[in-house]
Amino acid sequence: MEVIVLFSVFLVLLLIGVPIAFCLGIASLSYLLLEGISLTIVPQKMYAGIDSFVLLCIPGFVLAGNLMNVGNITDHIIRFSNALMGHIRGGLGLANVGGSMIFGGISGTAVADAASIGSVMIPGMARSGYDKPFAAAVTAASSTVGPIIPPSVPMIIAGSLSGVSVGKMFLAGAIPGLLLGLAMMITVYILAVRRGYPRERRSTLRELVAEGRSAFWALLMTFIILYGIIGGVFTPTEASIVASLYAFVIGMFVYKGLTWRNLPKLFVDTVLTSGSLMLLVGLANLFGWILTSQQIPQMLADGILAISDNPIVVILILNLILLVVGSFMETIAALIILFPALLGVATGVGMDPIHFALMAVLNLMIGLTTPPVGVCLFIVSGIGKLPMLSVAKAIVPFLICNLVVLMLVSYIPALSMWLPNLLMGE
Template structure:
């Protein structure tokens, strides 16, 4: 009875629009009271969920993303992408996707990508003759690429939940991320031809070199992070500190677009963002502990395997479940609650843990743009000042291409595992 009440309250609160952390907190508190479990377990499990060295890199990467954004690096990345794609029909839409692939790979979060790139690109695309719903849709859809391309906050969470190496997860996400980006570029180009969207400036190699030089420092950051982690020079947590110091140095002394006056606001934004994320991690851990104590993960695993033990069908069922959950629940919470139990199911049919981790993260990233609770959808719709209904309609081609990429990643393990295998 208590577990039914837990899940029922959580579902109702989520449905009426409560923040996910509060929905988890209220439902877990109710369960503990009804089950006559001492409430001291709540702070204990809450803290245990955050007590991980790997999770220390989250504030570091959030700070690095904020510093790069405040230092006007986002505009430089967009200009570089525009120089590369602008001469093609629908060039600004292509630049939007390209910018997301670069910036998202630095910030590691889809929301930061949607907010920062959307604030520049959506009004810019509207001025150039693009439909606002299309501008919002391409921004929301492309923002999901960033957390697949390393560094990635969801993949850090996967590493903290299991013994999977974060460095391996970063490497495994690179090719699927590029594949997803390429699929979105192709979709954007086809839509742009069908709707006769405008071309930008004529291609200029000189302009590409100039914009590439301006964006060089941003691109170099991704290289430093990856090389440092893979080469064993520093851990992901140390990499986040290096990234923050690097972004601070570039903003203050290379581009000179940052000032010491801006730092208190940047630090405050980082603290608020980290606090919100870590509260979610803590509450999700308490929720996951209750589910584990009630043996729900084992029941879920047995339920899937009782239907079939065919690897193709099991992987399909897992994807359907994650897509459904991802359309309602925040990525981090979904990973903490479901990943460990679903990993056992995946390993039971011979799936590599790294491969499964990439598939799960990609799946839940797609959920960020899936109605009814796709967070990136709401953010992009708000920036575009366009009804959500119109943005969702414009998003359908991107959802279709994303699902095709998801199936390729799910059923062709080498897309994820080839790169990590080179660095054994």
Template structure:
């Protein structure tokens, strides 16, 4: 009865369009009130969920992304991508995906990537003769690379929940992220040839060199973060501070995209964005505590293991479950609620935890572009000014591509474990 109230309240809030964090808080409060449990529990577990040293890196990475974006990095990344592939059929679409792969090393979040790249690429693609739904679909689909290629906010959350090495997960996400980007570029090229989308002109190696000089600062930021964490120079939290300082210097003195007078606005925007994210983690912790007290995670684990102990079938079941969950639940909330019990199941059947973490994050990223409530779809549709139904149809080929990559990563563990095995023996 009480569990029904918990999930019923949560479902009604989502249907009414209540933000996921608030929906979690309201559902948890309704359960505690009906169970006659002191409501001070909400404050206690919300604070406990936010009281993590690793979570401190979220504001740093969000600030670094906003500083680099405010400094004009998005335009430079798009220019570099266009200089490489703009002359190929569907070149602007290919540049869109390429830009997202480079920008992934800055933002760490899919929604930020959709908004930043989309604001530049969607109008440019429409002006060049691409269909608006296609332009929006490419942007939304490519944004899923963001949390796979390091740095990754969802992987940081996983590290907070379980103690898994964030450095190992960052390395484990690199090859799947590149594979995801390559698959989407192939999809863009095939669709562009079939539909006769335009291609630009080759601007020469001189333009490639000039644009690379500007875009290299973004690539150096990714290398700095990875080397620092993997090499043990600094922790993920310290890496976020270094990244923010780096972005400040590059944005102010190299790109000169903002001045000191713009800094308070950028900091405020970053504080609001990261504050909302961390508060969501806190509310999700209350929800997760209730689920644990009702032994729902244990029930999920027992139910799955009662069906089969074959790790390949377990992976299939997890993929189906998370693809469904990812279509309506925010990524961070889904991770906090579901990852610990699913990890217990995975380890029980001999699945490597780092490999499993990449599979789960990739699943939930695909959910961000899955109709009917994929968040990235809403952002891209709003920028392109197209109805959700149109972008939902246009995203289908990219979803098929991403699902193929998901199956490869799920059933070929070496794709994600190869790089970590080189550095962590």
């Protein structure tokens, strides 16, 4: 009975638009009161959920993303991508995807990507003759590459839950991230040719070199983060601090878009974002503890394996569960609640934990661009001042191409496992 109340309260609050953290917290509180469990368990489980050194990455990478946006680093990335691909039919759309791939290698969050690149590219593409829903859809879809190409905040969460190397997980996302970006570029080009979207003037070699030189410091940031983690120079947590310091120096003294006056608001925004994520992690851990105490994860695992123990079928079922949950629930909450239970099922049919973690993150990233709770859809709809439905319709071709990549990643382990095994050993 108490479990039914737990899920009923959670679903009702979710459907009426209550923020996911409060949905988890209020539902958990309802269960505890009905069960007569002491409420001292609330701070204990919340603290246990966030008491992890690796989670310190989150505020570091959030700060790095904010510094990039304010310090004009994002603008240089977009201009370089446009100089490289703008002359191709639908070039601004290709530059949008390319910019997201580069930006994702620094910030690690899809929401930051959609907000920063969308604020520049959606109006710019609309002025150049692109349909605004198409521009918004490209921005939302390409933002999901960010947490696949390392670094990645969701992978940090998955690593802390499973105990696997975060560095290996970052490497596992490199090839699938590039594959995802390439698939979206192909989709953009096909749609651009069919709809007659414009192309920009081809940049001269001198202009291309100039934009490449201008974006050099921004591109170097990705290399420093990845080389530092892979080479053992610093941990992922230390990498987030290095990224923040680097973004501060480049934004303040090289690109000069960052000023001392910007810093107070920037720090406040970082604290608010990081605090809300940590609150979500803590409350999701409390909710997950309740589910574990009621053996819900075990029941879910037994239910899946009762349907079939064929790895092909089980992987398909896991994908369907994650896609559905990702369409309704915030990524981090979904990972904390579902990942430990589904990981046991995945490893039971022979999946490597890193392979499954990447597949889970990719599913939940796709969920960010699907109604009804697609956060990135809401962001780009707001930036473009568009009805949510028009953007949802425009994003369908990109969802299809992303699902194709998801199936490839799910059933070809080498796409995610080859690079970490090569560079860091099996």
